[in-house]
Amino acid sequence: MRAALLCRLLLYSILAGSLNITNGYSGQTSLGHAAFYCVGAYTVAILTAKCGWSFWLALPLSAVGAILLAVLVSIPTVKLKGIYFSIVTLGMSEIVRIIALNWNSLTGGSLGIKNIPRPRLFGLVFDHPLKFYYLFLIVSVLFLFVSYRVIHSRIGNAWMSIRENELAARSLGIRTRIYKMGNFAYGALWAGLAGGIYAAYMQYIDSAVFSLEEGFNILSMVIIGGQGTLIGPLIGDLAVNGLTELLRSIGEWRFVMYGILIIVMMWFRPQGLAGASDSILAGKKIMKRRTVTEKKKE
Amino acid sequence: MGEILRTEGVCKYFGGLKAVDDVSMSIQSGDIFGIIGPNGAGKTTFFNVCSGFYKPTKGKVWFDGQDISDKNPEQIAAMGLARTFQATQLFQYMTVLDNVKIGCHMHMKSGFMDAVFHTGTYKADEEYAEHSAYDALKRAGLEEYALHKAGNLSYGIQRKVEIVRSLVTEPKLLLLDEPAAGMNRMETDSLREFLEMLNKEGQTIALIEHDMRFVMGCCHKILVLNFGKRICEGPPSVVIADEEVQRAYFGSGKIGGKASA
Numbered sequence: 215m216r217a218a219l220l221c222r223l224l225l226y227s228i229l230a231g232s233l234n235i236t237n238g239y240s241g242q243t244s245l246g247h248a249a250f251y252c253v254g255a256y257t258v259a260i261l262t263a264k265c266g267w268s269f270w271l272a273l274p275l276s277a278v279g280a281i282l283l284a285v286l287v288s289i290p291t292v293k294l295k296g297i298y299f300s301i302v303t304l305g306m307s308e309i310v311r312i313i314a315l316n317w318n319s320l321t322g323g324s325l326g327i328k329n330i331p332r333p334r335l336f337g338l339v340f341d342h343p344l345k346f347y348y349l350f351l352i353v354s355v356l357f358l359f360v361s362y363r364v365i366h367s368r369i370g371n372a373w374m375s376i377r378e379n380e381l382a383a384r385s386l387g388i389r390t391r392i393y394k395m396g397n398f399a400y401g402a403l404w405a406g407l408a409g410g411i412y413a414a415y416m417q418y419i420d421s422a423v424f425s426l427e428e429g430f431n432i433l434s435m436v437i438i439g440g441q442g443t444l445i446g447p448l449i450g451d452l453a454v455n456g457l458t459e460l461l462r463s464i465g466e467w468r469f470v471m472y473g474i475l476i477i478v479m480m481w482f483r484p485q486g487l488a489g490a491s492d493s494i495l496a497g498k499k500i501m502k503r504r505t506v507t508e509k510k511k512e
Numbered sequence: 513m514g515e516i517l518r519t520e521g522v523c524k525y526f527g528g529l530k531a532v533d534d535v536s537m538s539i540q541s542g543d544i545f546g547i548i549g550p551n552g553a554g555k556t557t558f559f560n561v562c563s564g565f566y567k568p569t570k571g572k573v574w575f576d577g578q579d580i581s582d583k584n585p586e587q588i589a590a591m592g593l594a595r596t597f598q599a600t601q602l603f604q605y606m607t608v609l610d611n612v613k614i615g616c617h618m619h620m621k622s623g624f625m626d627a628v629f630h631t632g633t634y635k636a637d638e639e640y641a642e643h644s645a646y647d648a649l650k651r652a653g654l655e656e657y658a659l660h661k662a663g664n665l666s667y668g669i670q671r672k673v674e675i676v677r678s679l680v681t682e683p684k685l686l687l688l689d690e691p692a693a694g695m696n697r698m699e700t701d702s703l704r705e706f707l708e709m710l711n712k713e714g715q716t717i718a719l720i721e722h723d724m725r726f727v728m729g730c731c732h733k734i735l736v737l738n739f740g741k742r743i744c745e746g747p748p749s750v751v752i753a754d755e756e757v758q759r760a761y762f763g764s765g766k767i768g769g770k771a772s773a
Contacts, residue, residue, distance in 0.1 A: 360628050367627030368620045368637060375603055375614045382601040385563070386681060387589035387618040492605045492661070 217343035221415065223455055224350035225408055228357050230435040230447035232404035235361060237433075238441030238495065239370065240397040241377030243300045246307030247432050250280040250402040252314060252424035254409025259327040259419050260320065269333035273410045280406025281399045283310070288395040295380075307429050314421035326420025333414050346415045353411065357404050358444060364400070365444070373397050377442075378494050434472050438479055440489030449488045516541040516685050516716055517562060517593075522571035524557050524740075531557040533740040534571070539685065539733075544711050545718040546731030548751075550760060554740040555720045556598055559689055563595045564588040576684060590618055594683035596674045598690050598720075604663030608654065608673050611662050612645040615680040619644075644680055652676045652706060668699040672706070679710070686710075688719040692726050704730050728752065736760065 233247040254276035261272035283306075291302045314321045321327065333340045333349075340346055364370050372393045375383040384390050413419050431454070439450020454472065461468040479486060485496040517539040524532040532554040539545045547555050560566040562573055564585040572581045580588050589595075603611050620637040627634055649655045652672055657665060662673060671691055678686060691707075692700045700723060707717060708730055721727045727734060727748070734751045736744040738760040744751050751757055 363630065364624065364627050367634065368617060368622055368641075369624060369627055371610075371614050372617060374606075375617075378603040378605060379601050381565075381597070382603065383614070384565075384585040385589060385595050385597070385601070386615050386677070387586050388614075389586045494605060496605070 217347050219455075219459070220347050221343050221350050223451055224347065224354045225412055225415075226432065226435060226451045226455060227354050227448055228350070228404050228408040229432045230439065230451050231354075231357055231361065231444065232401045232408070233432050234436045234441055234444075234447045235404075236398055236401035237436055238443070238446065238490070239365060239377060240373040240394055241494070242394060242398065243296070244303040244398070244401070245300050245426075245433060246303035246305075246310075246429055247401070247405055248424045248426065248429035249303075249307040249310040250283060250405035251409040251412070251428070251432075252310050252421070253279045253283050254406030255413040255419050255424070256314060256321055256327070256409075257406070258410035258413040259330050262414070263327050263330045269331070269414050270335070273407065276410030276413075277403045277406040280402040280409070284399040284402035285395060288398050292391045292394050304426070307424075307426055311421050311424050311426075314424065321421070324420065326418060327413075328418050330413055330417045330419070332417070340414065343415075346411070349411055350415075353404075353407055362444060369393070369396070374442075374493070434476055437476055437486055438472075440486030442485060442490030442493050442495050443488055446486050446488045446490075450486065453487070514541055515539070516576060517718070518574040519562065520572045520574070522558070522561055522573060523569045524554070524561050524566055525569045530740045532561060532568075532737075535735075535737065535740075535742045536571075537735050537742065537745055539716065539718055541684070541716045542711075542714065543716060543732040544707065544730050545716075546727040546734040547718065547720045547737065548722070548724075548727055548734060549737035552739075553737040553760075555737055556689055557740075558737065559595065559687055559720060563593060563687060589681065592682070592684035593687065594678035594681045594685070595687035596671070596678055596689055596691065598693070600667075600670045600674050602662040602670055602674055602677070604661070606662060607659050608649065608662050608665070609645055609658040611673060612648060612677050612680055613641045615677040616641040616644055618681055648676050648680045668695045668703075671695065672703065675706075679715075684716065686715060686717045688717065688721075690720050690722065692721055692723050700726055 229247065229251060233244065236242055236244045257276040257279040258269065258272045261267040261275060262269050287302065287306050291299050294302065315324060317323070338345070340349065372383070372388045375388060376390050376393060380390055435450035435454045436447050437450070438453050439448065440446025457471065458468065461471060485491055485493065489495055515538050520536050522532060522535045523530065535558060547558065549555050557566065561568050564580065564583050564587070568581055572579055574580065575588065575591060575593055578591065580591065603614065620641060622631070622634040622637045625631070646655065646658065649658055652675070654669065654672060654676060657669060662670060665673070675688065675691065692703055695703060704726060711717060731748060733745070733747055735742065736751055736757050743756045743760060744754045
């Protein structure tokens with residue numbers, strides 16, 4: 215039981231973390247992260263359960279599948295700004311789910327895909343959540359490590375410059391379209407991987423898991439925990455999953471709680487609990503407050 | 513000394529409004545080139561066309577021997593044309609140093625793998641950015657602000673930071689949109705000295721400016737626009753004596769055509 219909870223925490227640390235790369239670092243607000251999660255999960259499910267592939271060969275392809283979807287969606291949307299981009303990603307999420315629901319021959323339709331084989335590695339069978347816990351942990355740590363390095367490089371700086379001021383970024387010769395596309399695809403990559411492991415972990419998937427609701431669940435972790443920092447989504451992950459466990463007794467009412475929490479957060483701390491307070495995400499309020507206190511000190 | 517930027521019959525229409533109408537001009541490298549004109553004359557629109565933020569409705573723009581009329585701002589920037597904006601466009605929440613470092617983006621080479629594995633290319637890039645950003649700030653006398661948040665600085669300093677940020681792209685031509693706007697006399701003078709120093713080192717500069725003293729003092733050649741049309745081009749002495757320019761600025765009253773300003 216405890217291992218299962220840890221698996222869930224780690225799964226969402228990858229999902230929320232990768233969404234934060236898009237929303238928090240490049241400033242493109244994606245609402246359709248569940249689509250990449252879905253593509254990753256179905257890739258592994260189809261390749262291992264239906265085609266008999268090894269999990270370890272299928273897993274990289276789940277990332278490739280998610281990247282392809284991201285690039286495909288990016289081509290027409292990379293020119294769109296703000297809310298328009300968000301609406302397209304919202305549509306993308308639903309389209310992917312509906313395809314998964316209706317393409318019976320490939321995805322098993324509403325029945326989903328059952329009996330996804332357990333991964334094996336040199337005689338080690340992943341038949342217990344604890345073993346998956348280590349797999350999730352490795353991917354989660356790898357995600358944090360790679361992302362940390364990318365963000366503290368020319369690429370991450372280009373992403374953040376787009377978030378802060380796209381006009382200025384273009385005037386400095388930063389190819390904003392390519393960077394936005396790359397950013398979206400990079401976020402998709404990790405969501406695809408997370409989905410791939412999830413499929414093998416659950417041994418059964420169906421399209422209902424990858425609903426918009428799930429997308430918003432991931433988004434709420436990013437918003438509550440904080441955008442634009444690597445630690446933010448981890449805190450959001452702990453907060454939302456922790457609350458889910460604690461408030462199990464009040465049932466569906468807990469979603470009302472999340473709603474209120476998000477509104478309060480947007481009001482008082484738009485960048486989230488541990489978000490980047492030195493960014494445009496924090497809004498003008500923070501800047502003014504800081505200027506005043508600095509002046510007082512002087 | 514060749515020609516760095518040339519426009520041929522450039523027009524930019526917004527519906528029925530002819531913001532820029534048939535403007536031809538050329539900027540020689542090594543010059544400080546001024547563009548003046550009353551409010552709404554189309555100066556900024558003209559700049560936006562030259563730097564690719566607007567596509568010309570008609571006409572062609574040549575930069576460094578290449579037709580750039582259809583190119584994106586980022587492509588044009590990569591060819592060596594840097595610009596600043598009328599309303600400063602800094603990364604307000606970043607430090608001054610980080611702002612300038614992002615200006616070095618084009619001259620850095622590291623890719624995804626370099627960043628993940630911290631290869632030699634990555635390290636060389638980081639060193640390059642740090643070094644040239646500090647260097648550029650020092651030359652502009654801004655090193656004391658390096659670690660300040662750009663948005664917290666005074667307006668005049670923000671403008672200067674923006675210029676420094678575009679300078680680290682090592683441009684062949686620097687376009688400045690009203691660099692002295694909102695500056696007091698002292699700040700303006702120090703800006704002028706700074707620009708003249710850059711120019712002596714071989715930097716070609718084109719600027720839009722309202723401060724006549726500033727323009728007449730430092731520009732080698734001036735283009736005057738009015739209602740989107742070119743009305744005069746030449747050295748300051750010619751421009752100041754031009755009748756049409758005087759009419760555009762002071763109006764042509766019926767009292768013997770004498771300017772009352």
